[in-house]
Amino acid sequence: MxxxxxxxxxxxxxxxxxVVLAPLFASLVKRVKCRLQNRRPPPWLQPYRDLRxxxxxxxxxxxTASPLFRLAPYIVFAVTVMAASVVPLFxxxxxxxxxxxxxxxxxxxxxxxxxxxxxGMDVGTxxxxxxxxxxxxxGALAEPALLMVIFTLAMVxxxxxxxxxxxxxxxxxxxxxxxxxxxxxxxxxxAIAETGRIPVDNPATHLExxxxxxxxxxEYTARQLALIEWAAQLKLTLYAVLIANTFFPWGxxxxxxxLSLLRGMAAVVLKLALLGMLLAxxxxxxAKMRLFRVPGFxxxxxxLALLGMLxYNVLEVT
Amino acid sequence: xSSALLAVWAALVAALAGLAADRWPAPSRALSCGLLGISGxxxxxxxxxxxxxxxxxxLQLSLGLPWLPWHLRLDALAGLFLMIIGLGTLAISLYAxxxxxxxxxxxxxxxxxxxxxGLFIAGMELVVLADDAFAFMVAWELMSLASYFLVTYxxxxxxxxxxxxxxxxxxHISGLAILLGFGVLAAFGGAFTFAAxxxxxxxxxxxxxxxxxxxxxxxxxxxxxxxHAWLPEAHPVAPSHISALMSGVMLKVAVxxxxxxxxxLLPAPHWGWGVALLVVGSVSALFGILYALLQTDxxxxxxxxxxxxxxxxxIGLGLAVIxxxxxxxxxxxxxxxxxxxxxxxxxxxxGLLFLGAGAVIQHTHEHDLERMGGLLKPMPWTGLLFxxxxxxxxxxxPLNGFASEWLIFQTALQAPVLQNGVMRAVIxxxxxxxxxxxxxxxxxxxxxxxxxxxxxxxxxxxxxxxDASTGMKLAMGLQALACVLLGVFxxxxxxxxxxxxxxxxxxxxxxxxxxxxxxxxxxxPEVASxxxxxxxxxxxxxxxxxxxxxFWLRPRGKVGALRRGPAWDCGFGPLSPRMQxxxxxxxxxxxxxxRPAWQIREELVKxxxxxxxxxxxxxxxxxxxxxxxxxxxxLARTIQRAAQQVGRLQTGHLRHYLGYSFVTVLVxxxxxx
Numbered sequence: 001m002x003x004x005x006x007x008x009x010x011x012x013x014x015x016x017x018x019v020v021l022a023p024l025f026a027s028l029v030k031r032v033k034c035r036l037q038n039r040r041p042p043p044w045l046q047p048y049r050d051l052r053x054x055x056x057x058x059x060x061x062x063x064t065a066s067p068l069f070r071l072a073p074y075i076v077f078a079v080t081v082m083a084a085s086v087v088p089l090f091x092x093x094x095x096x097x098x099x100x101x102x103x104x105x106x107x108x109x110x111x112x113x114x115x116x117x118x119x120g121m122d123v124g125t126x127x128x129x130x131x132x133x134x135x136x137x138x139g140a141l142a143e144p145a146l147l148m149v150i151f152t153l154a155m156v157x158x159x160x161x162x163x164x165x166x167x168x169x170x171x172x173x174x175x176x177x178x179x180x181x182x183x184x185x186x187x188x189x190x191a192i193a194e195t196g197r198i199p200v201d202n203p204a205t206h207l208e209x210x211x212x213x214x215x216x217x218x219e220y221t222a223r224q225l226a227l228i229e230w231a232a233q234l235k236l237t238l239y240a241v242l243i244a245n246t247f248f249p250w251g252x253x254x255x256x257x258x259l260s261l262l263r264g265m266a267a268v269v270l271k272l273a274l275l276g277m278l279l280a281x282x283x284x285x286x287a288k289m290r291l292f293r294v295p296g297f298x299x300x301x302x303x304l305a306l307l308g309m310l311x312y313n314v315l316e317v318t
Numbered sequence: 319x320s321s322a323l324l325a326v327w328a329a330l331v332a333a334l335a336g337l338a339a340d341r342w343p344a345p346s347r348a349l350s351c352g353l354l355g356i357s358g359x360x361x362x363x364x365x366x367x368x369x370x371x372x373x374x375x376x377l378q379l380s381l382g383l384p385w386l387p388w389h390l391r392l393d394a395l396a397g398l399f400l401m402i403i404g405l406g407t408l409a410i411s412l413y414a415x416x417x418x419x420x421x422x423x424x425x426x427x428x429x430x431x432x433x434x435x436g437l438f439i440a441g442m443e444l445v446v447l448a449d450d451a452f453a454f455m456v457a458w459e460l461m462s463l464a465s466y467f468l469v470t471y472x473x474x475x476x477x478x479x480x481x482x483x484x485x486x487x488x489x490h491i492s493g494l495a496i497l498l499g500f501g502v503l504a505a506f507g508g509a510f511t512f513a514a515x516x517x518x519x520x521x522x523x524x525x526x527x528x529x530x531x532x533x534x535x536x537x538x539x540x541x542x543x544x545x546h547a548w549l550p551e552a553h554p555v556a557p558s559h560i561s562a563l564m565s566g567v568m569l570k571v572a573v574x575x576x577x578x579x580x581x582x583l584l585p586a587p588h589w590g591w592g593v594a595l596l597v598v599g600s601v602s603a604l605f606g607i608l609y610a611l612l613q614t615d616x617x618x619x620x621x622x623x624x625x626x627x628x629x630x631x632x633i634g635l636g637l638a639v640i641x642x643x644x645x646x647x648x649x650x651x652x653x654x655x656x657x658x659x660x661x662x663x664x665x666x667x668x669g670l671l672f673l674g675a676g677a678v679i680q681h682t683h684e685h686d687l688e689r690m691g692g693l694l695k696p697m698p699w700t701g702l703l704f705x706x707x708x709x710x711x712x713x714x715x716p717l718n719g720f721a722s723e724w725l726i727f728q729t730a731l732q733a734p735v736l737q738n739g740v741m742r743a744v745i746x747x748x749x750x751x752x753x754x755x756x757x758x759x760x761x762x763x764x765x766x767x768x769x770x771x772x773x774x775x776x777x778x779x780x781x782x783x784x785d786a787s788t789g790m791k792l793a794m795g796l797q798a799l800a801c802v803l804l805g806v807f808x809x810x811x812x813x814x815x816x817x818x819x820x821x822x823x824x825x826x827x828x829x830x831x832x833x834x835x836x837x838x839x840x841x842x843p844e845v846a847s848x849x850x851x852x853x854x855x856x857x858x859x860x861x862x863x864x865x866x867x868x869f870w871l872r873p874r875g876k877v878g879a880l881r882r883g884p885a886w887d888c889g890f891g892p893l894s895p896r897m898q899x900x901x902x903x904x905x906x907x908x909x910x911x912x913r914p915a916w917q918i919r920e921e922l923v924k925x926x927x928x929x930x931x932x933x934x935x936x937x938x939x940x941x942x943x944x945x946x947x948x949x950x951x952x953l954a955r956t957i958q959r960a961a962q963q964v965g966r967l968q969t970g971h972l973r974h975y976l977g978y979s980f981v982t983v984l985v986x987x988x989x990x991x
Contacts, residue, residue: 062885064774066694068705078860085856098837099852100715103727107715114712114760121768121899123885124692129899132768136761137907144753147727151749154731160846218886223868295911306750313742317734 004095010256011085011094017265018084018241022233023047025240025272032280047233054226062123062219072119073224073231076112080231080238083108087241088166090264091253097163102150105162106143109194112231113139120216131215134291138200138212141298142193145186148305152183153246155312162246170249179316182308184247189301191239193294196232198283200294203232210288237272240279244271319375319392322364322400326443328357329407333436339429343422347415350432354439355411361404361443368397369814372821382452389511391449394821395582398658399446399574402665405800406567407439410559413673413793416786417559420680425474430467431557438464438563442571450511451500454575458496462489465568468560469552481551488538488548495535496575502528503583515583525584529591532579533598540572541625542632543602544945550609553621554685558676561617565624566669570661573631580639581654581822589643593744595636600751602629607755608915611762611908612941614687614901616675619766620668623711626755627664630726631657633752637729640741642823649732651819651827652840656725658815663718663804667710670797674704677790678770681783687769687901691776697785699795701771706798708767710805712760716850718805721838723756724848725812728840758908765904774895806850809838917942 027047034041043049061070085096086105100108117135120128154160156179157168169180193200201212211218217228245252251267253260289297332353338346368375374393382388392400414435421428441461448454466489470482504510507518520528538545553561580587606626613619634657642650677700684690694701710717730752733745775781786794804811813831820826830840839847887893909918923936967978 059880061880061882063882064692064885066772068694068772074861074864075857077864078857081860082853082856096856098843098847099849099856101846101848103724104715104720104848104853107713107720107724110712110757110760111709111714114709114714114764117764118768118772121764122772124772124774124895124898125885125887125893126897126899127886129768129773129904132764133899133904133907136764137911140754140757140761140908141911143757144750147753148746148750151727151731151746155734159844160728160731161844164844227864291907292910302750306746309746309750310743313734313746314739317742 006256007095010091010261011096014089014091014094015081015085015096018087018089018237019081019230019234022230022237023051025237025276026233028273028276029236029280029283032277033284036280036284051226051230054229055223057222059222059224061221064122064124065219066122069119069122069219070224072115072122073220073227075115077227077231079108079112079115080234083112084234084238086162087238088163088245088252089241090261090268091256092163092166092170093254094163097161101160102154102162102165103147103160106146106150109146109235110139110143112235116213116216116228119220120218123219125219127211127215127218131212131218134212135216138193138294138298141295141302142190145298145301145305146190146194148302148309149183149187149190152179152305152308152312155309156180156316166245166249166252167254169246170252170254177312177316179308179312180247182304182311184243186301186305186308187243187247189297189304191243192279192282193298193301195236195239197236197279199286199289200297202288240272240275241268244268244275319364319377319390321360321367322392322443322447323377323390325357325360325364325400325404326440326447328353328360329436329440329443331436332357333433333440336429336432336436339432340427343428346432347418347428350436351411351415354407354414354436357439357443358404358406358408358411361400361407364392365397365401365404368392368400369394369817372817374821376449382456386450386452386510388453388456389449389513390444390447390453391512392447394818395574395577396446398662398815398818399570400443402570402662403439403442403446403567405797406563406665406669409669409673409793409797410435410563412789412796413559413562413676414789416789417676417680418557421471421557424472426471431471434464434467435560435563438468438560442567445571446574449513450509451497451504451515452510455493455497455500458493458575461568461571462486462493465489465560465564469556469564471557471560472555478555481548481555485548485552488545492535492538492545492572495531495538497535499528499531499535499579502531503579512578512583519585522588526588526591528584529580529587532576533594536572536576536579537598537632540569540576540628541602542598542628543605543625544949546602546606546625547943547945547950549625550613550618550621550943553624554615554617558617558672558679561620562669562672562676565621565672566665569624569628570665573628573657573661577635577654577658580635587639587643589640589738589741592636592639592641592643593741595632595639596744596748597636599629599632599634599636600748602626603633603755604629604751604758605915607758607762608908608912609941609943611758611765611905612902612916615685616678616687616690616766616770617672617685619687619762620671620675623759623762624664624668626759627660627668627711630723630752630755631660631664633657633748634660634722634726634729636748637726637745640736640745641729641732644736644738644741646732646735647823647825648827649729649735649841651816651823651825652725652732652830653729654819654823655812655815655827655830656722656729658818659718659725659811660722662811662815663710663722663801666797666800666804667707667719670703670707670794670801671711673790673794673797674700674707677786677794678704678783681786682779684777684779687766689777689779690770691773691895691898692771692781693775693783694771696783697771699791700786703791703794703798704771705767706801708763710801712763713756714760716805716853718801718808721805721808721811721848721850723752725840726752728846731846732841761908762905765901769899769901769904773898776895776898776900806854807835808848808850810835812838812840915944917944917947 031041117132120132157165196213253264335349444457503515506520507514610622638653730749
């Protein structure tokens with residue numbers, strides 16, 4: 001009974017760590033980008049300052065906004081936090097990983113995307129509709145690729161439970177499976193599309209023709225905007241942790257001894273730092289694509305994921 | 319069994335009560351709808367009894383032919399589909415009184431609507447209860463004809479008559495195929511009863527023939543692509559509650575017929591049939607949702623979406639047949655349970671969406687999405703319930719649409735156990751197409767909700783509608799509640815549904831609910847587990863934590879109350895509703911990406927005005943179904959040419975006709991001797 005309680009406590013701690021560390025990861029990416037572009041970066045804790053500023057502001061709502069517009073940020077944030085509880089950050093075999101498996105995780109992302117798109121269309125401006133339309137296009141092409149990556153992992157590990165997948169890949173040793181290589185490449189492409197980074201979407205843009213995510217949340221202010229920004233940072237961190245811990249799982253804690261938990265935390269921080277730097281370099285080196293090149297980009301991700309699945313079924317099944 | 323028969327009787331008496339609709343409209347309507355409600359309740363009770371019991375109840379009525387009385391039987395499979403019929407009928411009985419008010423002063427008598435609704439429901443209930451081919455076909459015909467009269471209820475428009483005629487023709491072609499299929503089975507079984515067909519063994523070739531005929535017949539009635547042409551024509555034309563019945567219930571009755579033939583009457587399914595089902599289902603799913611995405615007529619969009627969901631059901635059935643055919647019965651049962659679960663789910667959320675569409679159309683008098691907008695404010699309850707329907711059909715957790723698609727994915731993920739390498743490659747492809755379908759469906763329904771209910775009203779009519787009346791709200795609320803309950807309590811639902819394969823195939827799925835009602839673990843707990851109640855609890859906990867932080871640990875500094883202001887307009891001045899996105903503009907990116915899927919005829923006319931350099935530009939685009947050009951038109955041309963060739967027999971000369979009679983007599987004499 002006590003160990004069940006401790007398990008749930010550690011799971012709660014892991015979710016809290018996710019939520020608290022997400023702005024820090026975004027800050028890391030921004031700082032590396034600034035350094036690469038020869039600018040002076042903002043301080044490390046700037047995203048937290050921004051969130052605090054936004055929470056303290058007065059909410060300004062459009063006259064045409066409906067209750068759905070007001071509720072959407074809370075729903076989006078809550079569902080993203082739920083998704084964060086499912087992904088293993090520094091420990092596997094936690095009870096929250098059994099409540100929702102990897103396919104449900106994709107469902108969570110879809111849920112928050114749908115609500116954000118609906119909120120975008122709510123006020124009745126052209127920006128919102130445009131953002132919603134583009135976001136659903138990117139989502140409609142990225143989600144199947146993500147699902148196929150998950151299928152490849154699930155078939156390799158014989159389970160869709162993320163904890164089990166990470167443990168299985170941890171114990172298989174350092175074998176180079178072609179299916180996993182394809183899946184990793186596909187997941188990298190999908191992560192860039194779904195989190196709205198260059199070359200799919202520019203997170204710092206304010207030109208309407210280049211916006212996808214920013215266009216949907218244009219009308220949000222104060223705490224609602226803070227929650228949506230935080231949810232976006234959390235989503236970015238989630239994808240990064242997914243890539244880091246699934247394909248490079250070494251260092252993650254398999255039991256709940258404090259030492260292993262600390263080691264798991266250190267390992268994931270290191271992996272996230274490397275991934276963050278990689279993302280910043282990619283964003284600086286590559287230019288943003290125009291919208292109708294994005295389907296080609298995502299079709300590549302789809303084909304790679306499909307190749308991963310097929311190569312597993314054809315080459316690696318005994 | 320007695321409650322099921324009483325349900326049929328109640329529906330028939332409801333039809334009879336409709337005869338008095340012209341003389342005493344209000345009492346007749348109350349009696350009719352009340353009796354339909356009783357029929358629905360009785361059907362639900364009978365279905366619950368059938369699902370929970372292990373024995374099937376059988377009955378023999380002395381109707382029919384002297385040597386072939388009607389056999390009726392209610393087992394667990396029939397029970398599930400009777401439950402679907404009952405739930406749909408109950409919702410309709412609550413919805414109809416207020417909805418058919420708008421037809422009271424129309425050119426057609428209300429009596430027609432009430433009579434044929436009762437006959438339609440009675441026909442569907444009898445189809446599900448039938449235990450021999452004769453009763454089945456009579457009930458099937460009753461169902462088809464009654465629905466034809468309902469589809470052509472507003473026959474003053476030529477387009478409606480055309481749609482109804484297409485529906486009638488395709489219903490009869492499908493009935494013919496089904497009859498031929500039963501004929502094959504009866505030839506080997508020796509009798510027309512299902513018991514005799516079950517005991518027969520036609521061998522692989524004739525089983526495949528029967529399977530192909532059943533797929534063609536039941537598939538055409540269920541709306542499988544490419545035999546779906548009647549679906550997007552007939553659904554928008556019928557009154558909305560009839561569309562809800564047709565789409566939510568009648569298509570499932572067709573699926574019931576197919577499952578009965580393939581899983582019960584035919585001896586052992588062959589895995590090749592499963593591959594065919596998988597291919598047909600995937601194509602149907604993707605085709606249906608891509609066409610739904612580009613529609614701007616609300617009910618036509620929902621009709622194409624029904625074709626998509628039928629495709630998903632057939633993907634589940636295909637996986638079931640593949641796994642059963644290769645000896646992995648437990649996995650096959652998982653596929654069958656997933657398909658049955660999706661049948662139940664689709665009837666609920668599609669019924670809800672059609673009823674909501676009916677409420678919207680009744681109060682705004684607009685069919686076209688492009689002329690709606692901002693309906694959430696004047697119609698809050700309809701908007702809320704429609705939102706639940708949207709979330710359910712887009713397969714978002716923790717609602718019911720997600721649960722059944724999750725089960726289908728879990729079945730598809732077991733592909734590595736198969737020996738055949740081709741099947742191991744085909745199943746992941748089908749799963750990929752299902753994933754694409756689900757994602758595009760979410761986009762489609764975001765479009766529907768965003769354009770119709772959110773934003774600003776686009777036309778005068780959409781500005782001040784009333785919300786739906788109490789009966790309509792109650793009907794939609796019931797279905798929305800069922801969607802939520804069936805999604806959150808997925809494990810108990812699967813526990814109930816796995817009784818059906820236990821009866822049909824004598825095999826169980828013990829692992830799915832072995833950890834209790836909280837966890838759904840289809841194959842084994844360590845392979846996959848999903849707990850919808852805990853997911854809901856988690857989301858509520860997150861919201862609760864935020865509320866706690868916000869209201870108890872208030873941040874320092876006084877935050878003013880909420881303020882309203884105009885939307886951001888870049889400083890160009892007030893925004894008009896015309897500046898919003900329209901349904902067609904929302905789907906334009908998809909139109910560009912998936913261009914080959916449709917037949918889009920575009921017309922651009924540029925004409926110079928009196929004083930150049932000004933031009934008048936007219937752009938018109940028309941969306942056509944490619945199956946018309948690829949399948950239906952060539953087929954129609956072939957039949958017409960063949961008919962012309964046969965018509966050459968009619969030469970008009972008497973001596974040729976006398977010659978035909980003479981040759982016929984000679985041939986008959988030769989045959990007799």
